[in-house]
Amino acid sequence: MRAVLLEGFGGIDVLKTGEVERPVPGKGQVIVKVHATSINRPDLVQREGKYPPPPGDSEILGLEVAGIVEELGPGVSGWSVGERVMSLVGGGGYAEYAVAYADHLMKIPESMSFEEAACVCESYITAFLNVFMIGEFSENQVAILHGGGGGVNTAAIQLCKALLPQNRLIVTVSPEKMEKVRELGADLMINFREVSDFTEIVKEYTGKKGVDLILDHIGAKYLAPNMNSLGYKGKLVIIGVTSGIKAELNLALMMVKRQQIIGSVLRSRPVSEKGAIVAEFTRRALPKFADRSIVPVIEKVFPLEAIADAHRMMEEDRHFGKIVLRIAE
Numbered sequence: 335m336r337a338v339l340l341e342g343f344g345g346i347d348v349l350k351t352g353e354v355e356r357p358v359p360g361k362g363q364v365i366v367k368v369h370a371t372s373i374n375r376p377d378l379v380q381r382e383g384k385y386p387p388p389p390g391d392s393e394i395l396g397l398e399v400a401g402i403v404e405e406l407g408p409g410v411s412g413w414s415v416g417e418r419v420m421s422l423v424g425g426g427g428y429a430e431y432a433v434a435y436a437d438h439l440m441k442i443p444e445s446m447s448f449e450e451a452a453c454v455c456e457s458y459i460t461a462f463l464n465v466f467m468i469g470e471f472s473e474n475q476v477a478i479l480h481g482g483g484g485g486v487n488t489a490a491i492q493l494c495k496a497l498l499p500q501n502r503l504i505v506t507v508s509p510e511k512m513e514k515v516r517e518l519g520a521d522l523m524i525n526f527r528e529v530s531d532f533t534e535i536v537k538e539y540t541g542k543k544g545v546d547l548i549l550d551h552i553g554a555k556y557l558a559p560n561m562n563s564l565g566y567k568g569k570l571v572i573i574g575v576t577s578g579i580k581a582e583l584n585l586a587l588m589m590v591k592r593q594q595i596i597g598s599v600l601r602s603r604p605v606s607e608k609g610a611i612v613a614e615f616t617r618r619a620l621p622k623f624a625d626r627s628i629v630p631v632i633e634k635v636f637p638l639e640a641i642a643d644a645h646r647m648m649e650e651d652r653h654f655g656k657i658v659l660r661i662a663e
């Protein structure tokens with residue numbers, strides 16, 4: 335089968351396309367004939383050799399697929415060959431065929447294309463897990479979402495607006511993407527190129543109460559302003575550490591305000607845990623895709639052979655929302 339391969343680890347020039355053996359499904363797994371996948375920031379980190387796949391998962395890049403069930407492995411029931419599905423995968427999405435666990439499959443709503451479906455699993459499930467399941471974002475609350483132009487955070491804005499339309503969202507964003515973030519539903523935007531300590535802006539906006547939830551992938555640089563912006567019983571959910579891993583924390587303030595800091599990863603969770611997350615996402619969020627209240631934001635669709643251009647676009651932060659890789663027509 336055709337796939338994107340890595341010739342060593344490093345920059346964009348290690349990405350090649352070539353032929354490899356088609357995978358074989360194990361117990362509880364299916365083979366998906368992949369029509370489309372999408373690029374996620376962790377793929378770039380894996381390409382650089384700093385984010386290996388969990389043991390047993392494919393070494394090929396790609397954390398999600400949209401396509402057609404091609405073959406059922408032993409013990410799989412409830413799914414049929416030929417069904418349109420999308421799924422999280424531990425790796426292997428940048429290829430013509432990928433292995434997925436049957437418990438991680440979601441039926442693609444008829445109203446969605448393969449390209450749109452290829453955007454759902456990694457970004458929207460990450461956003462859903464951390465904002466709704468872990469962050470317990472609920473009615474009449476206020477959140478800060480950092481980096482509103484990216485895959486996870488365009489997804490988070492859309493999910494919040496579809497599931498909790500009254501809630502207010504403060505979004506940090508680069509100036510070029512501000513207008514699009516406003517159109518998606520952000521209530522207050524902060525230009526992160528000009529403002530790195532957003533504490534006073536958040537205080538003023540929330541009438542000194544602070545916010546209930548922060549979804550952060552910046553890490554060290556934002557720890558202090560995040561904690562200062564978090565209200566009583568607020569939750570800071572950390573899903574990335576792009577600015578560094580070490581920072582000072584005022585434990586007394588955290589204790590008195592009964593705040594929580596929660597670290598979260600999706601990829602390395604056990605199969606059964608991911609299955610439970612997918613089931614909850616299917617129940618609460620998928621109907622919003624089916625009725626097109628949520629339509630994934632796609633910056634550009636690239637063919638498999640143009641994988642280098644697709645990675646370059648993300649590396650240069652030229653995308654708003656998702657970058658899709660089309661594998662088959």
Ligand SMILES: NC(=O)c1ccc[n+]([C@@H]2O[C@H](COP(=O)([O-])OP(=O)(O)OC[C@H]3O[C@@H](n4cnc5c(N)ncnc54)[C@H](OP(=O)(O)O)[C@@H]3O)[C@@H](O)[C@H]2O)c1
Binds near residue numbers: 456460483506651
């Ligand atoms: N823990 C998990 O389970 C999990 C799962 C998936 C992803 N992640 C992490 O989540 C992050 C986002 O992933 P993604 O695929 O959505 O990547 P992405 O599309 O590249 O989004 C990253 C966003 O971060 C923004 N940004 C850069 N510097 C910033 C700053 N100083 N303040 C605020 N925002 C800033 C960028 O803004 P502009 O575009 O406006 O320049 C960009 O929109 C990555 O760190 C990734 O590793 C974690």
